[in-house]
Amino acid sequence: MTHPYIPNSAPDTRARMLAALGLKDIDELYAEIPERLRFHGSMNLPEPYADECSLRRHVEGILQRNSSCGDFLSFLGAGCYRHHVPSICDEVNQRGEFLTAYAGEPYDDHGRFQALFEYQSLMGELLDMDVVNVPTFHGFQAAATAARMAARIVQRREVLVPRRMAPSKRSFVQNYCESDVVLREIPDDVSSGLIDQKALAGLISTETAAVYFETPAYLGGIEDGAAITRLAHEKGVLAIACVDPISLGVLAPPGEYGADIACGEIQPLGIHMQYGGGHGGFIATRDEERFVMEFPSRLFGIAPTRVTGEYGFGDVAYERTSFARREGGKEFVGTAAALWGITAGVYLALMGPQGMREVGEGILQRSRYAASRLGNIPGVRAPFLRAAPFKEFVVNFDGTGRSVFDVNRALRARGIFGGKDLSSEFPELGASALYCFTEVHTRADIDRLAAALKEIVTRR
């Protein structure tokens, strides 16, 4: 059978090509793989669905067993967010010209270079910073690389991180950095869950390269990035700000308060959740050579061509990369999340300054409204921590006598995905969950959640 994806499997063609090579059998092409290294069995793979119709039916049949956030009303966040994805974002990233391209030169792939340069430029405006990378894999990688960059820039080994960062992110950063960077925890202020700034001041030493903080923090509170950056600078170390880009129409951008390196996750900017597969990481700095030369990522720059008024693009300072210098380059570079970078650029172009302001304000208002509704339920404390939230806050159920597991199961029975259960990550918070509110939620959605929770926790 000639497979539609394999044109030269047509018997006549195959025979002609073998003849052109003076071969009788295709196996002769493998003559250099010795018998002892050959696989002689038959791979035990499922029977294929050779035609597209049957294949589709098979895969759809499996996927039908999923229920999505389109089927349920979801208040899950904790690192992956359901924001509205503008139709134009999908339209652009589904175009075969972008979707199926890879690593061409600026002459073949001018569009990719320009679109990613524009992504860098729009992120630069949002962050108030002059240098932004072609996205790395995800926000975890961006944070880990930011830590390594800081250590190289300052030539010290220690980076301070908040105790309340996501344990999975902490695990990633730890694993990625451990051969060169030591992470030390900054204690939190118990009532707010934010960084204890007095303790931080005492922790910064001559070993310290940088203070890494998140605003909003993992547990949702708006960290005072301006104060932490000031403190870091007073002590002569760098400040690394991890920020949520969708907050920056209303929250101060890291460049405005002088953070040295900004990093974070672009998934909120027009990218579907995809079970956690829609991530991309940004890293941004000021335009200083000592910062730029420590990026492992590709950085696309604008350059003149031999034709007046024509914009060309290319790699800035390519020699710093592992493509150029293997283990002598900065960390490593390769395939990451370019398509999501293009998509995030489209998102920012659509939203403009007013859209970003409105989405930020609307999220803040929904969080405030949700806190007031949830906080009125007997035994429920919301927000549990005393810190102004952006889109997430901790809801505590200790006073209800119910576990988060029970509450979430009961919510599911009512068509709702409750917040992320924090009981195992931070047992000291008791029966707590992290709830997320975005612009996709209506007042009726939040009222429905409040009514369901009230019914669940007051039921005997």
Add this chain to the structure above:
Amino acid sequence: MSDTSSGMIQAKPALRRFHQAKWDEPVICELSNPGERGILVPRFDPGAAAAAGGARALIPESMRRISRLRLPEISQARVLRHYARLSQENLGADFNIDVGQGTCTMKYNPKVNDQLARLPQVSELHPLQDEETVQGMLEILYRFEQMLKEISGLDRFTLQPCSGSSAIFTNACIMRAWHRSRGEGGRRDEIITSIFSHPSDAACAKVAGYKVITLYPGPDGYPTVEALKAAISERTAGLIITNPEDTGIYNPHIDEFTSLIHAAGGLCCYDQANANGILGIARAREAGFDLCQFNLHKTFSTPHGCGGPAVGAAGVTSELAPFLPVPTVEYDGSRYYLDWNRPNSIGKVAPFYGVASVVVRAYAWIMNLGAEGLKRVAETAVLNNNYLMKKVLEIPGASVPWPHRRRIEQVRYSWESLAKETGVHSEEIGIRAADYGVHYWTSHHPYVVPEPFTLEPTESYSLAELDEYAGILKHVAEEAVSDPEHVKNAPYASTVHKIDHAPLDDPRRWAITWRAFLRKHGAPAAHCPSNA
């Protein structure tokens, strides 16, 4: 000029009269017109919003945005047109005979797989949903792991790494954890690789804390057993190597390599970036590897997305399985679940479970082909490669190093003699090839093969397309002889003309964002029509 008077339609010339789209699009920041909107944001209930207060009231004073946000203001259709135009100025595999990005395995990305990956049952899944609501997704992750076990012969896989490099890094971390578990973590601090393995094999080992020893090719194009023996010591943690290497040559002594490393107490990791030509033919297990990785965006047909999203599936033997990243996907006979309780795990290598939409595509691809189909993919990719090699080597000035060795699924060629004769370099040949609507890639650095270029035709291109590609190279090579300046001044039919790269390496002049460009260079001078 064609003769239209006869009314006859002439056949098209053998060489395509291609011209890349040229829209001359401004940078998007230049399209701003104050007051325009690209999309409206869903408003919150007015009463509830008023009760909550405005942003100022809800943000601590020190963290309120003060500066004006200078994003452009552009209506929706204009944003679409801008990006649609940029997309046309990009040469995806859907459009060209994409055999010129060797090592990248630019095969056909089936559209049905894209459609499946975009279903809401994939795109609208939150990774923290309860397992009972994602049984379908977990089943695909689980089943796909079983397939890779069969294809490699190894025992467990993680699908979390987000690229080949990420998978190699994960493998290096697993090696590190295994040596530590045996009390040898400190002593074993060297990884051996080869120069024709991907740069990330070296770079990732370095990030994991290892010193890197790089083997260079011997008389047959791959490192000799003697060179490996000389590199091995009590400090050897392991080997990370591709096979076939990026030259396309298969190292037939690879099992001696793995045996020698094992005898010295090290582990062997197989970077299977070049697996496309050996699916069902040769596996990691039989060659003695302990770890491996597959790029799903190469061998398993998922689209490259301009450089991601992607998946690097990292596989290990059962002995190393305890060190895999958390969580693993398990099946108890009735339900699928995530196992986080793995005390020896290296931890997290991605935020959740990796890029599920890529796995769905790759799963569908294997389910479409089956075991026989995968072998047919490999055989056809190798046949195509050897056919293309024959055609390319018929071009005067083209050669391959180690011509006495056969190639598997790709070839690193050389224009050394052409460059000596004409002064035209391989990069320049490639830029001229862009005038005919194809990609062409030289090599990773350093250039061990002089004036290199690397072609990998995969199984996806027809005989006529291979002939067309070879015909383009032949034409450009002949042009290099007859009119070298013409080749050196290319491109002519691209979106842009020759770029001045000097500012990109000059800190005073480089501009990585539009705002940096404006600060350093001022607004672009008004473009005067030439007849003004």
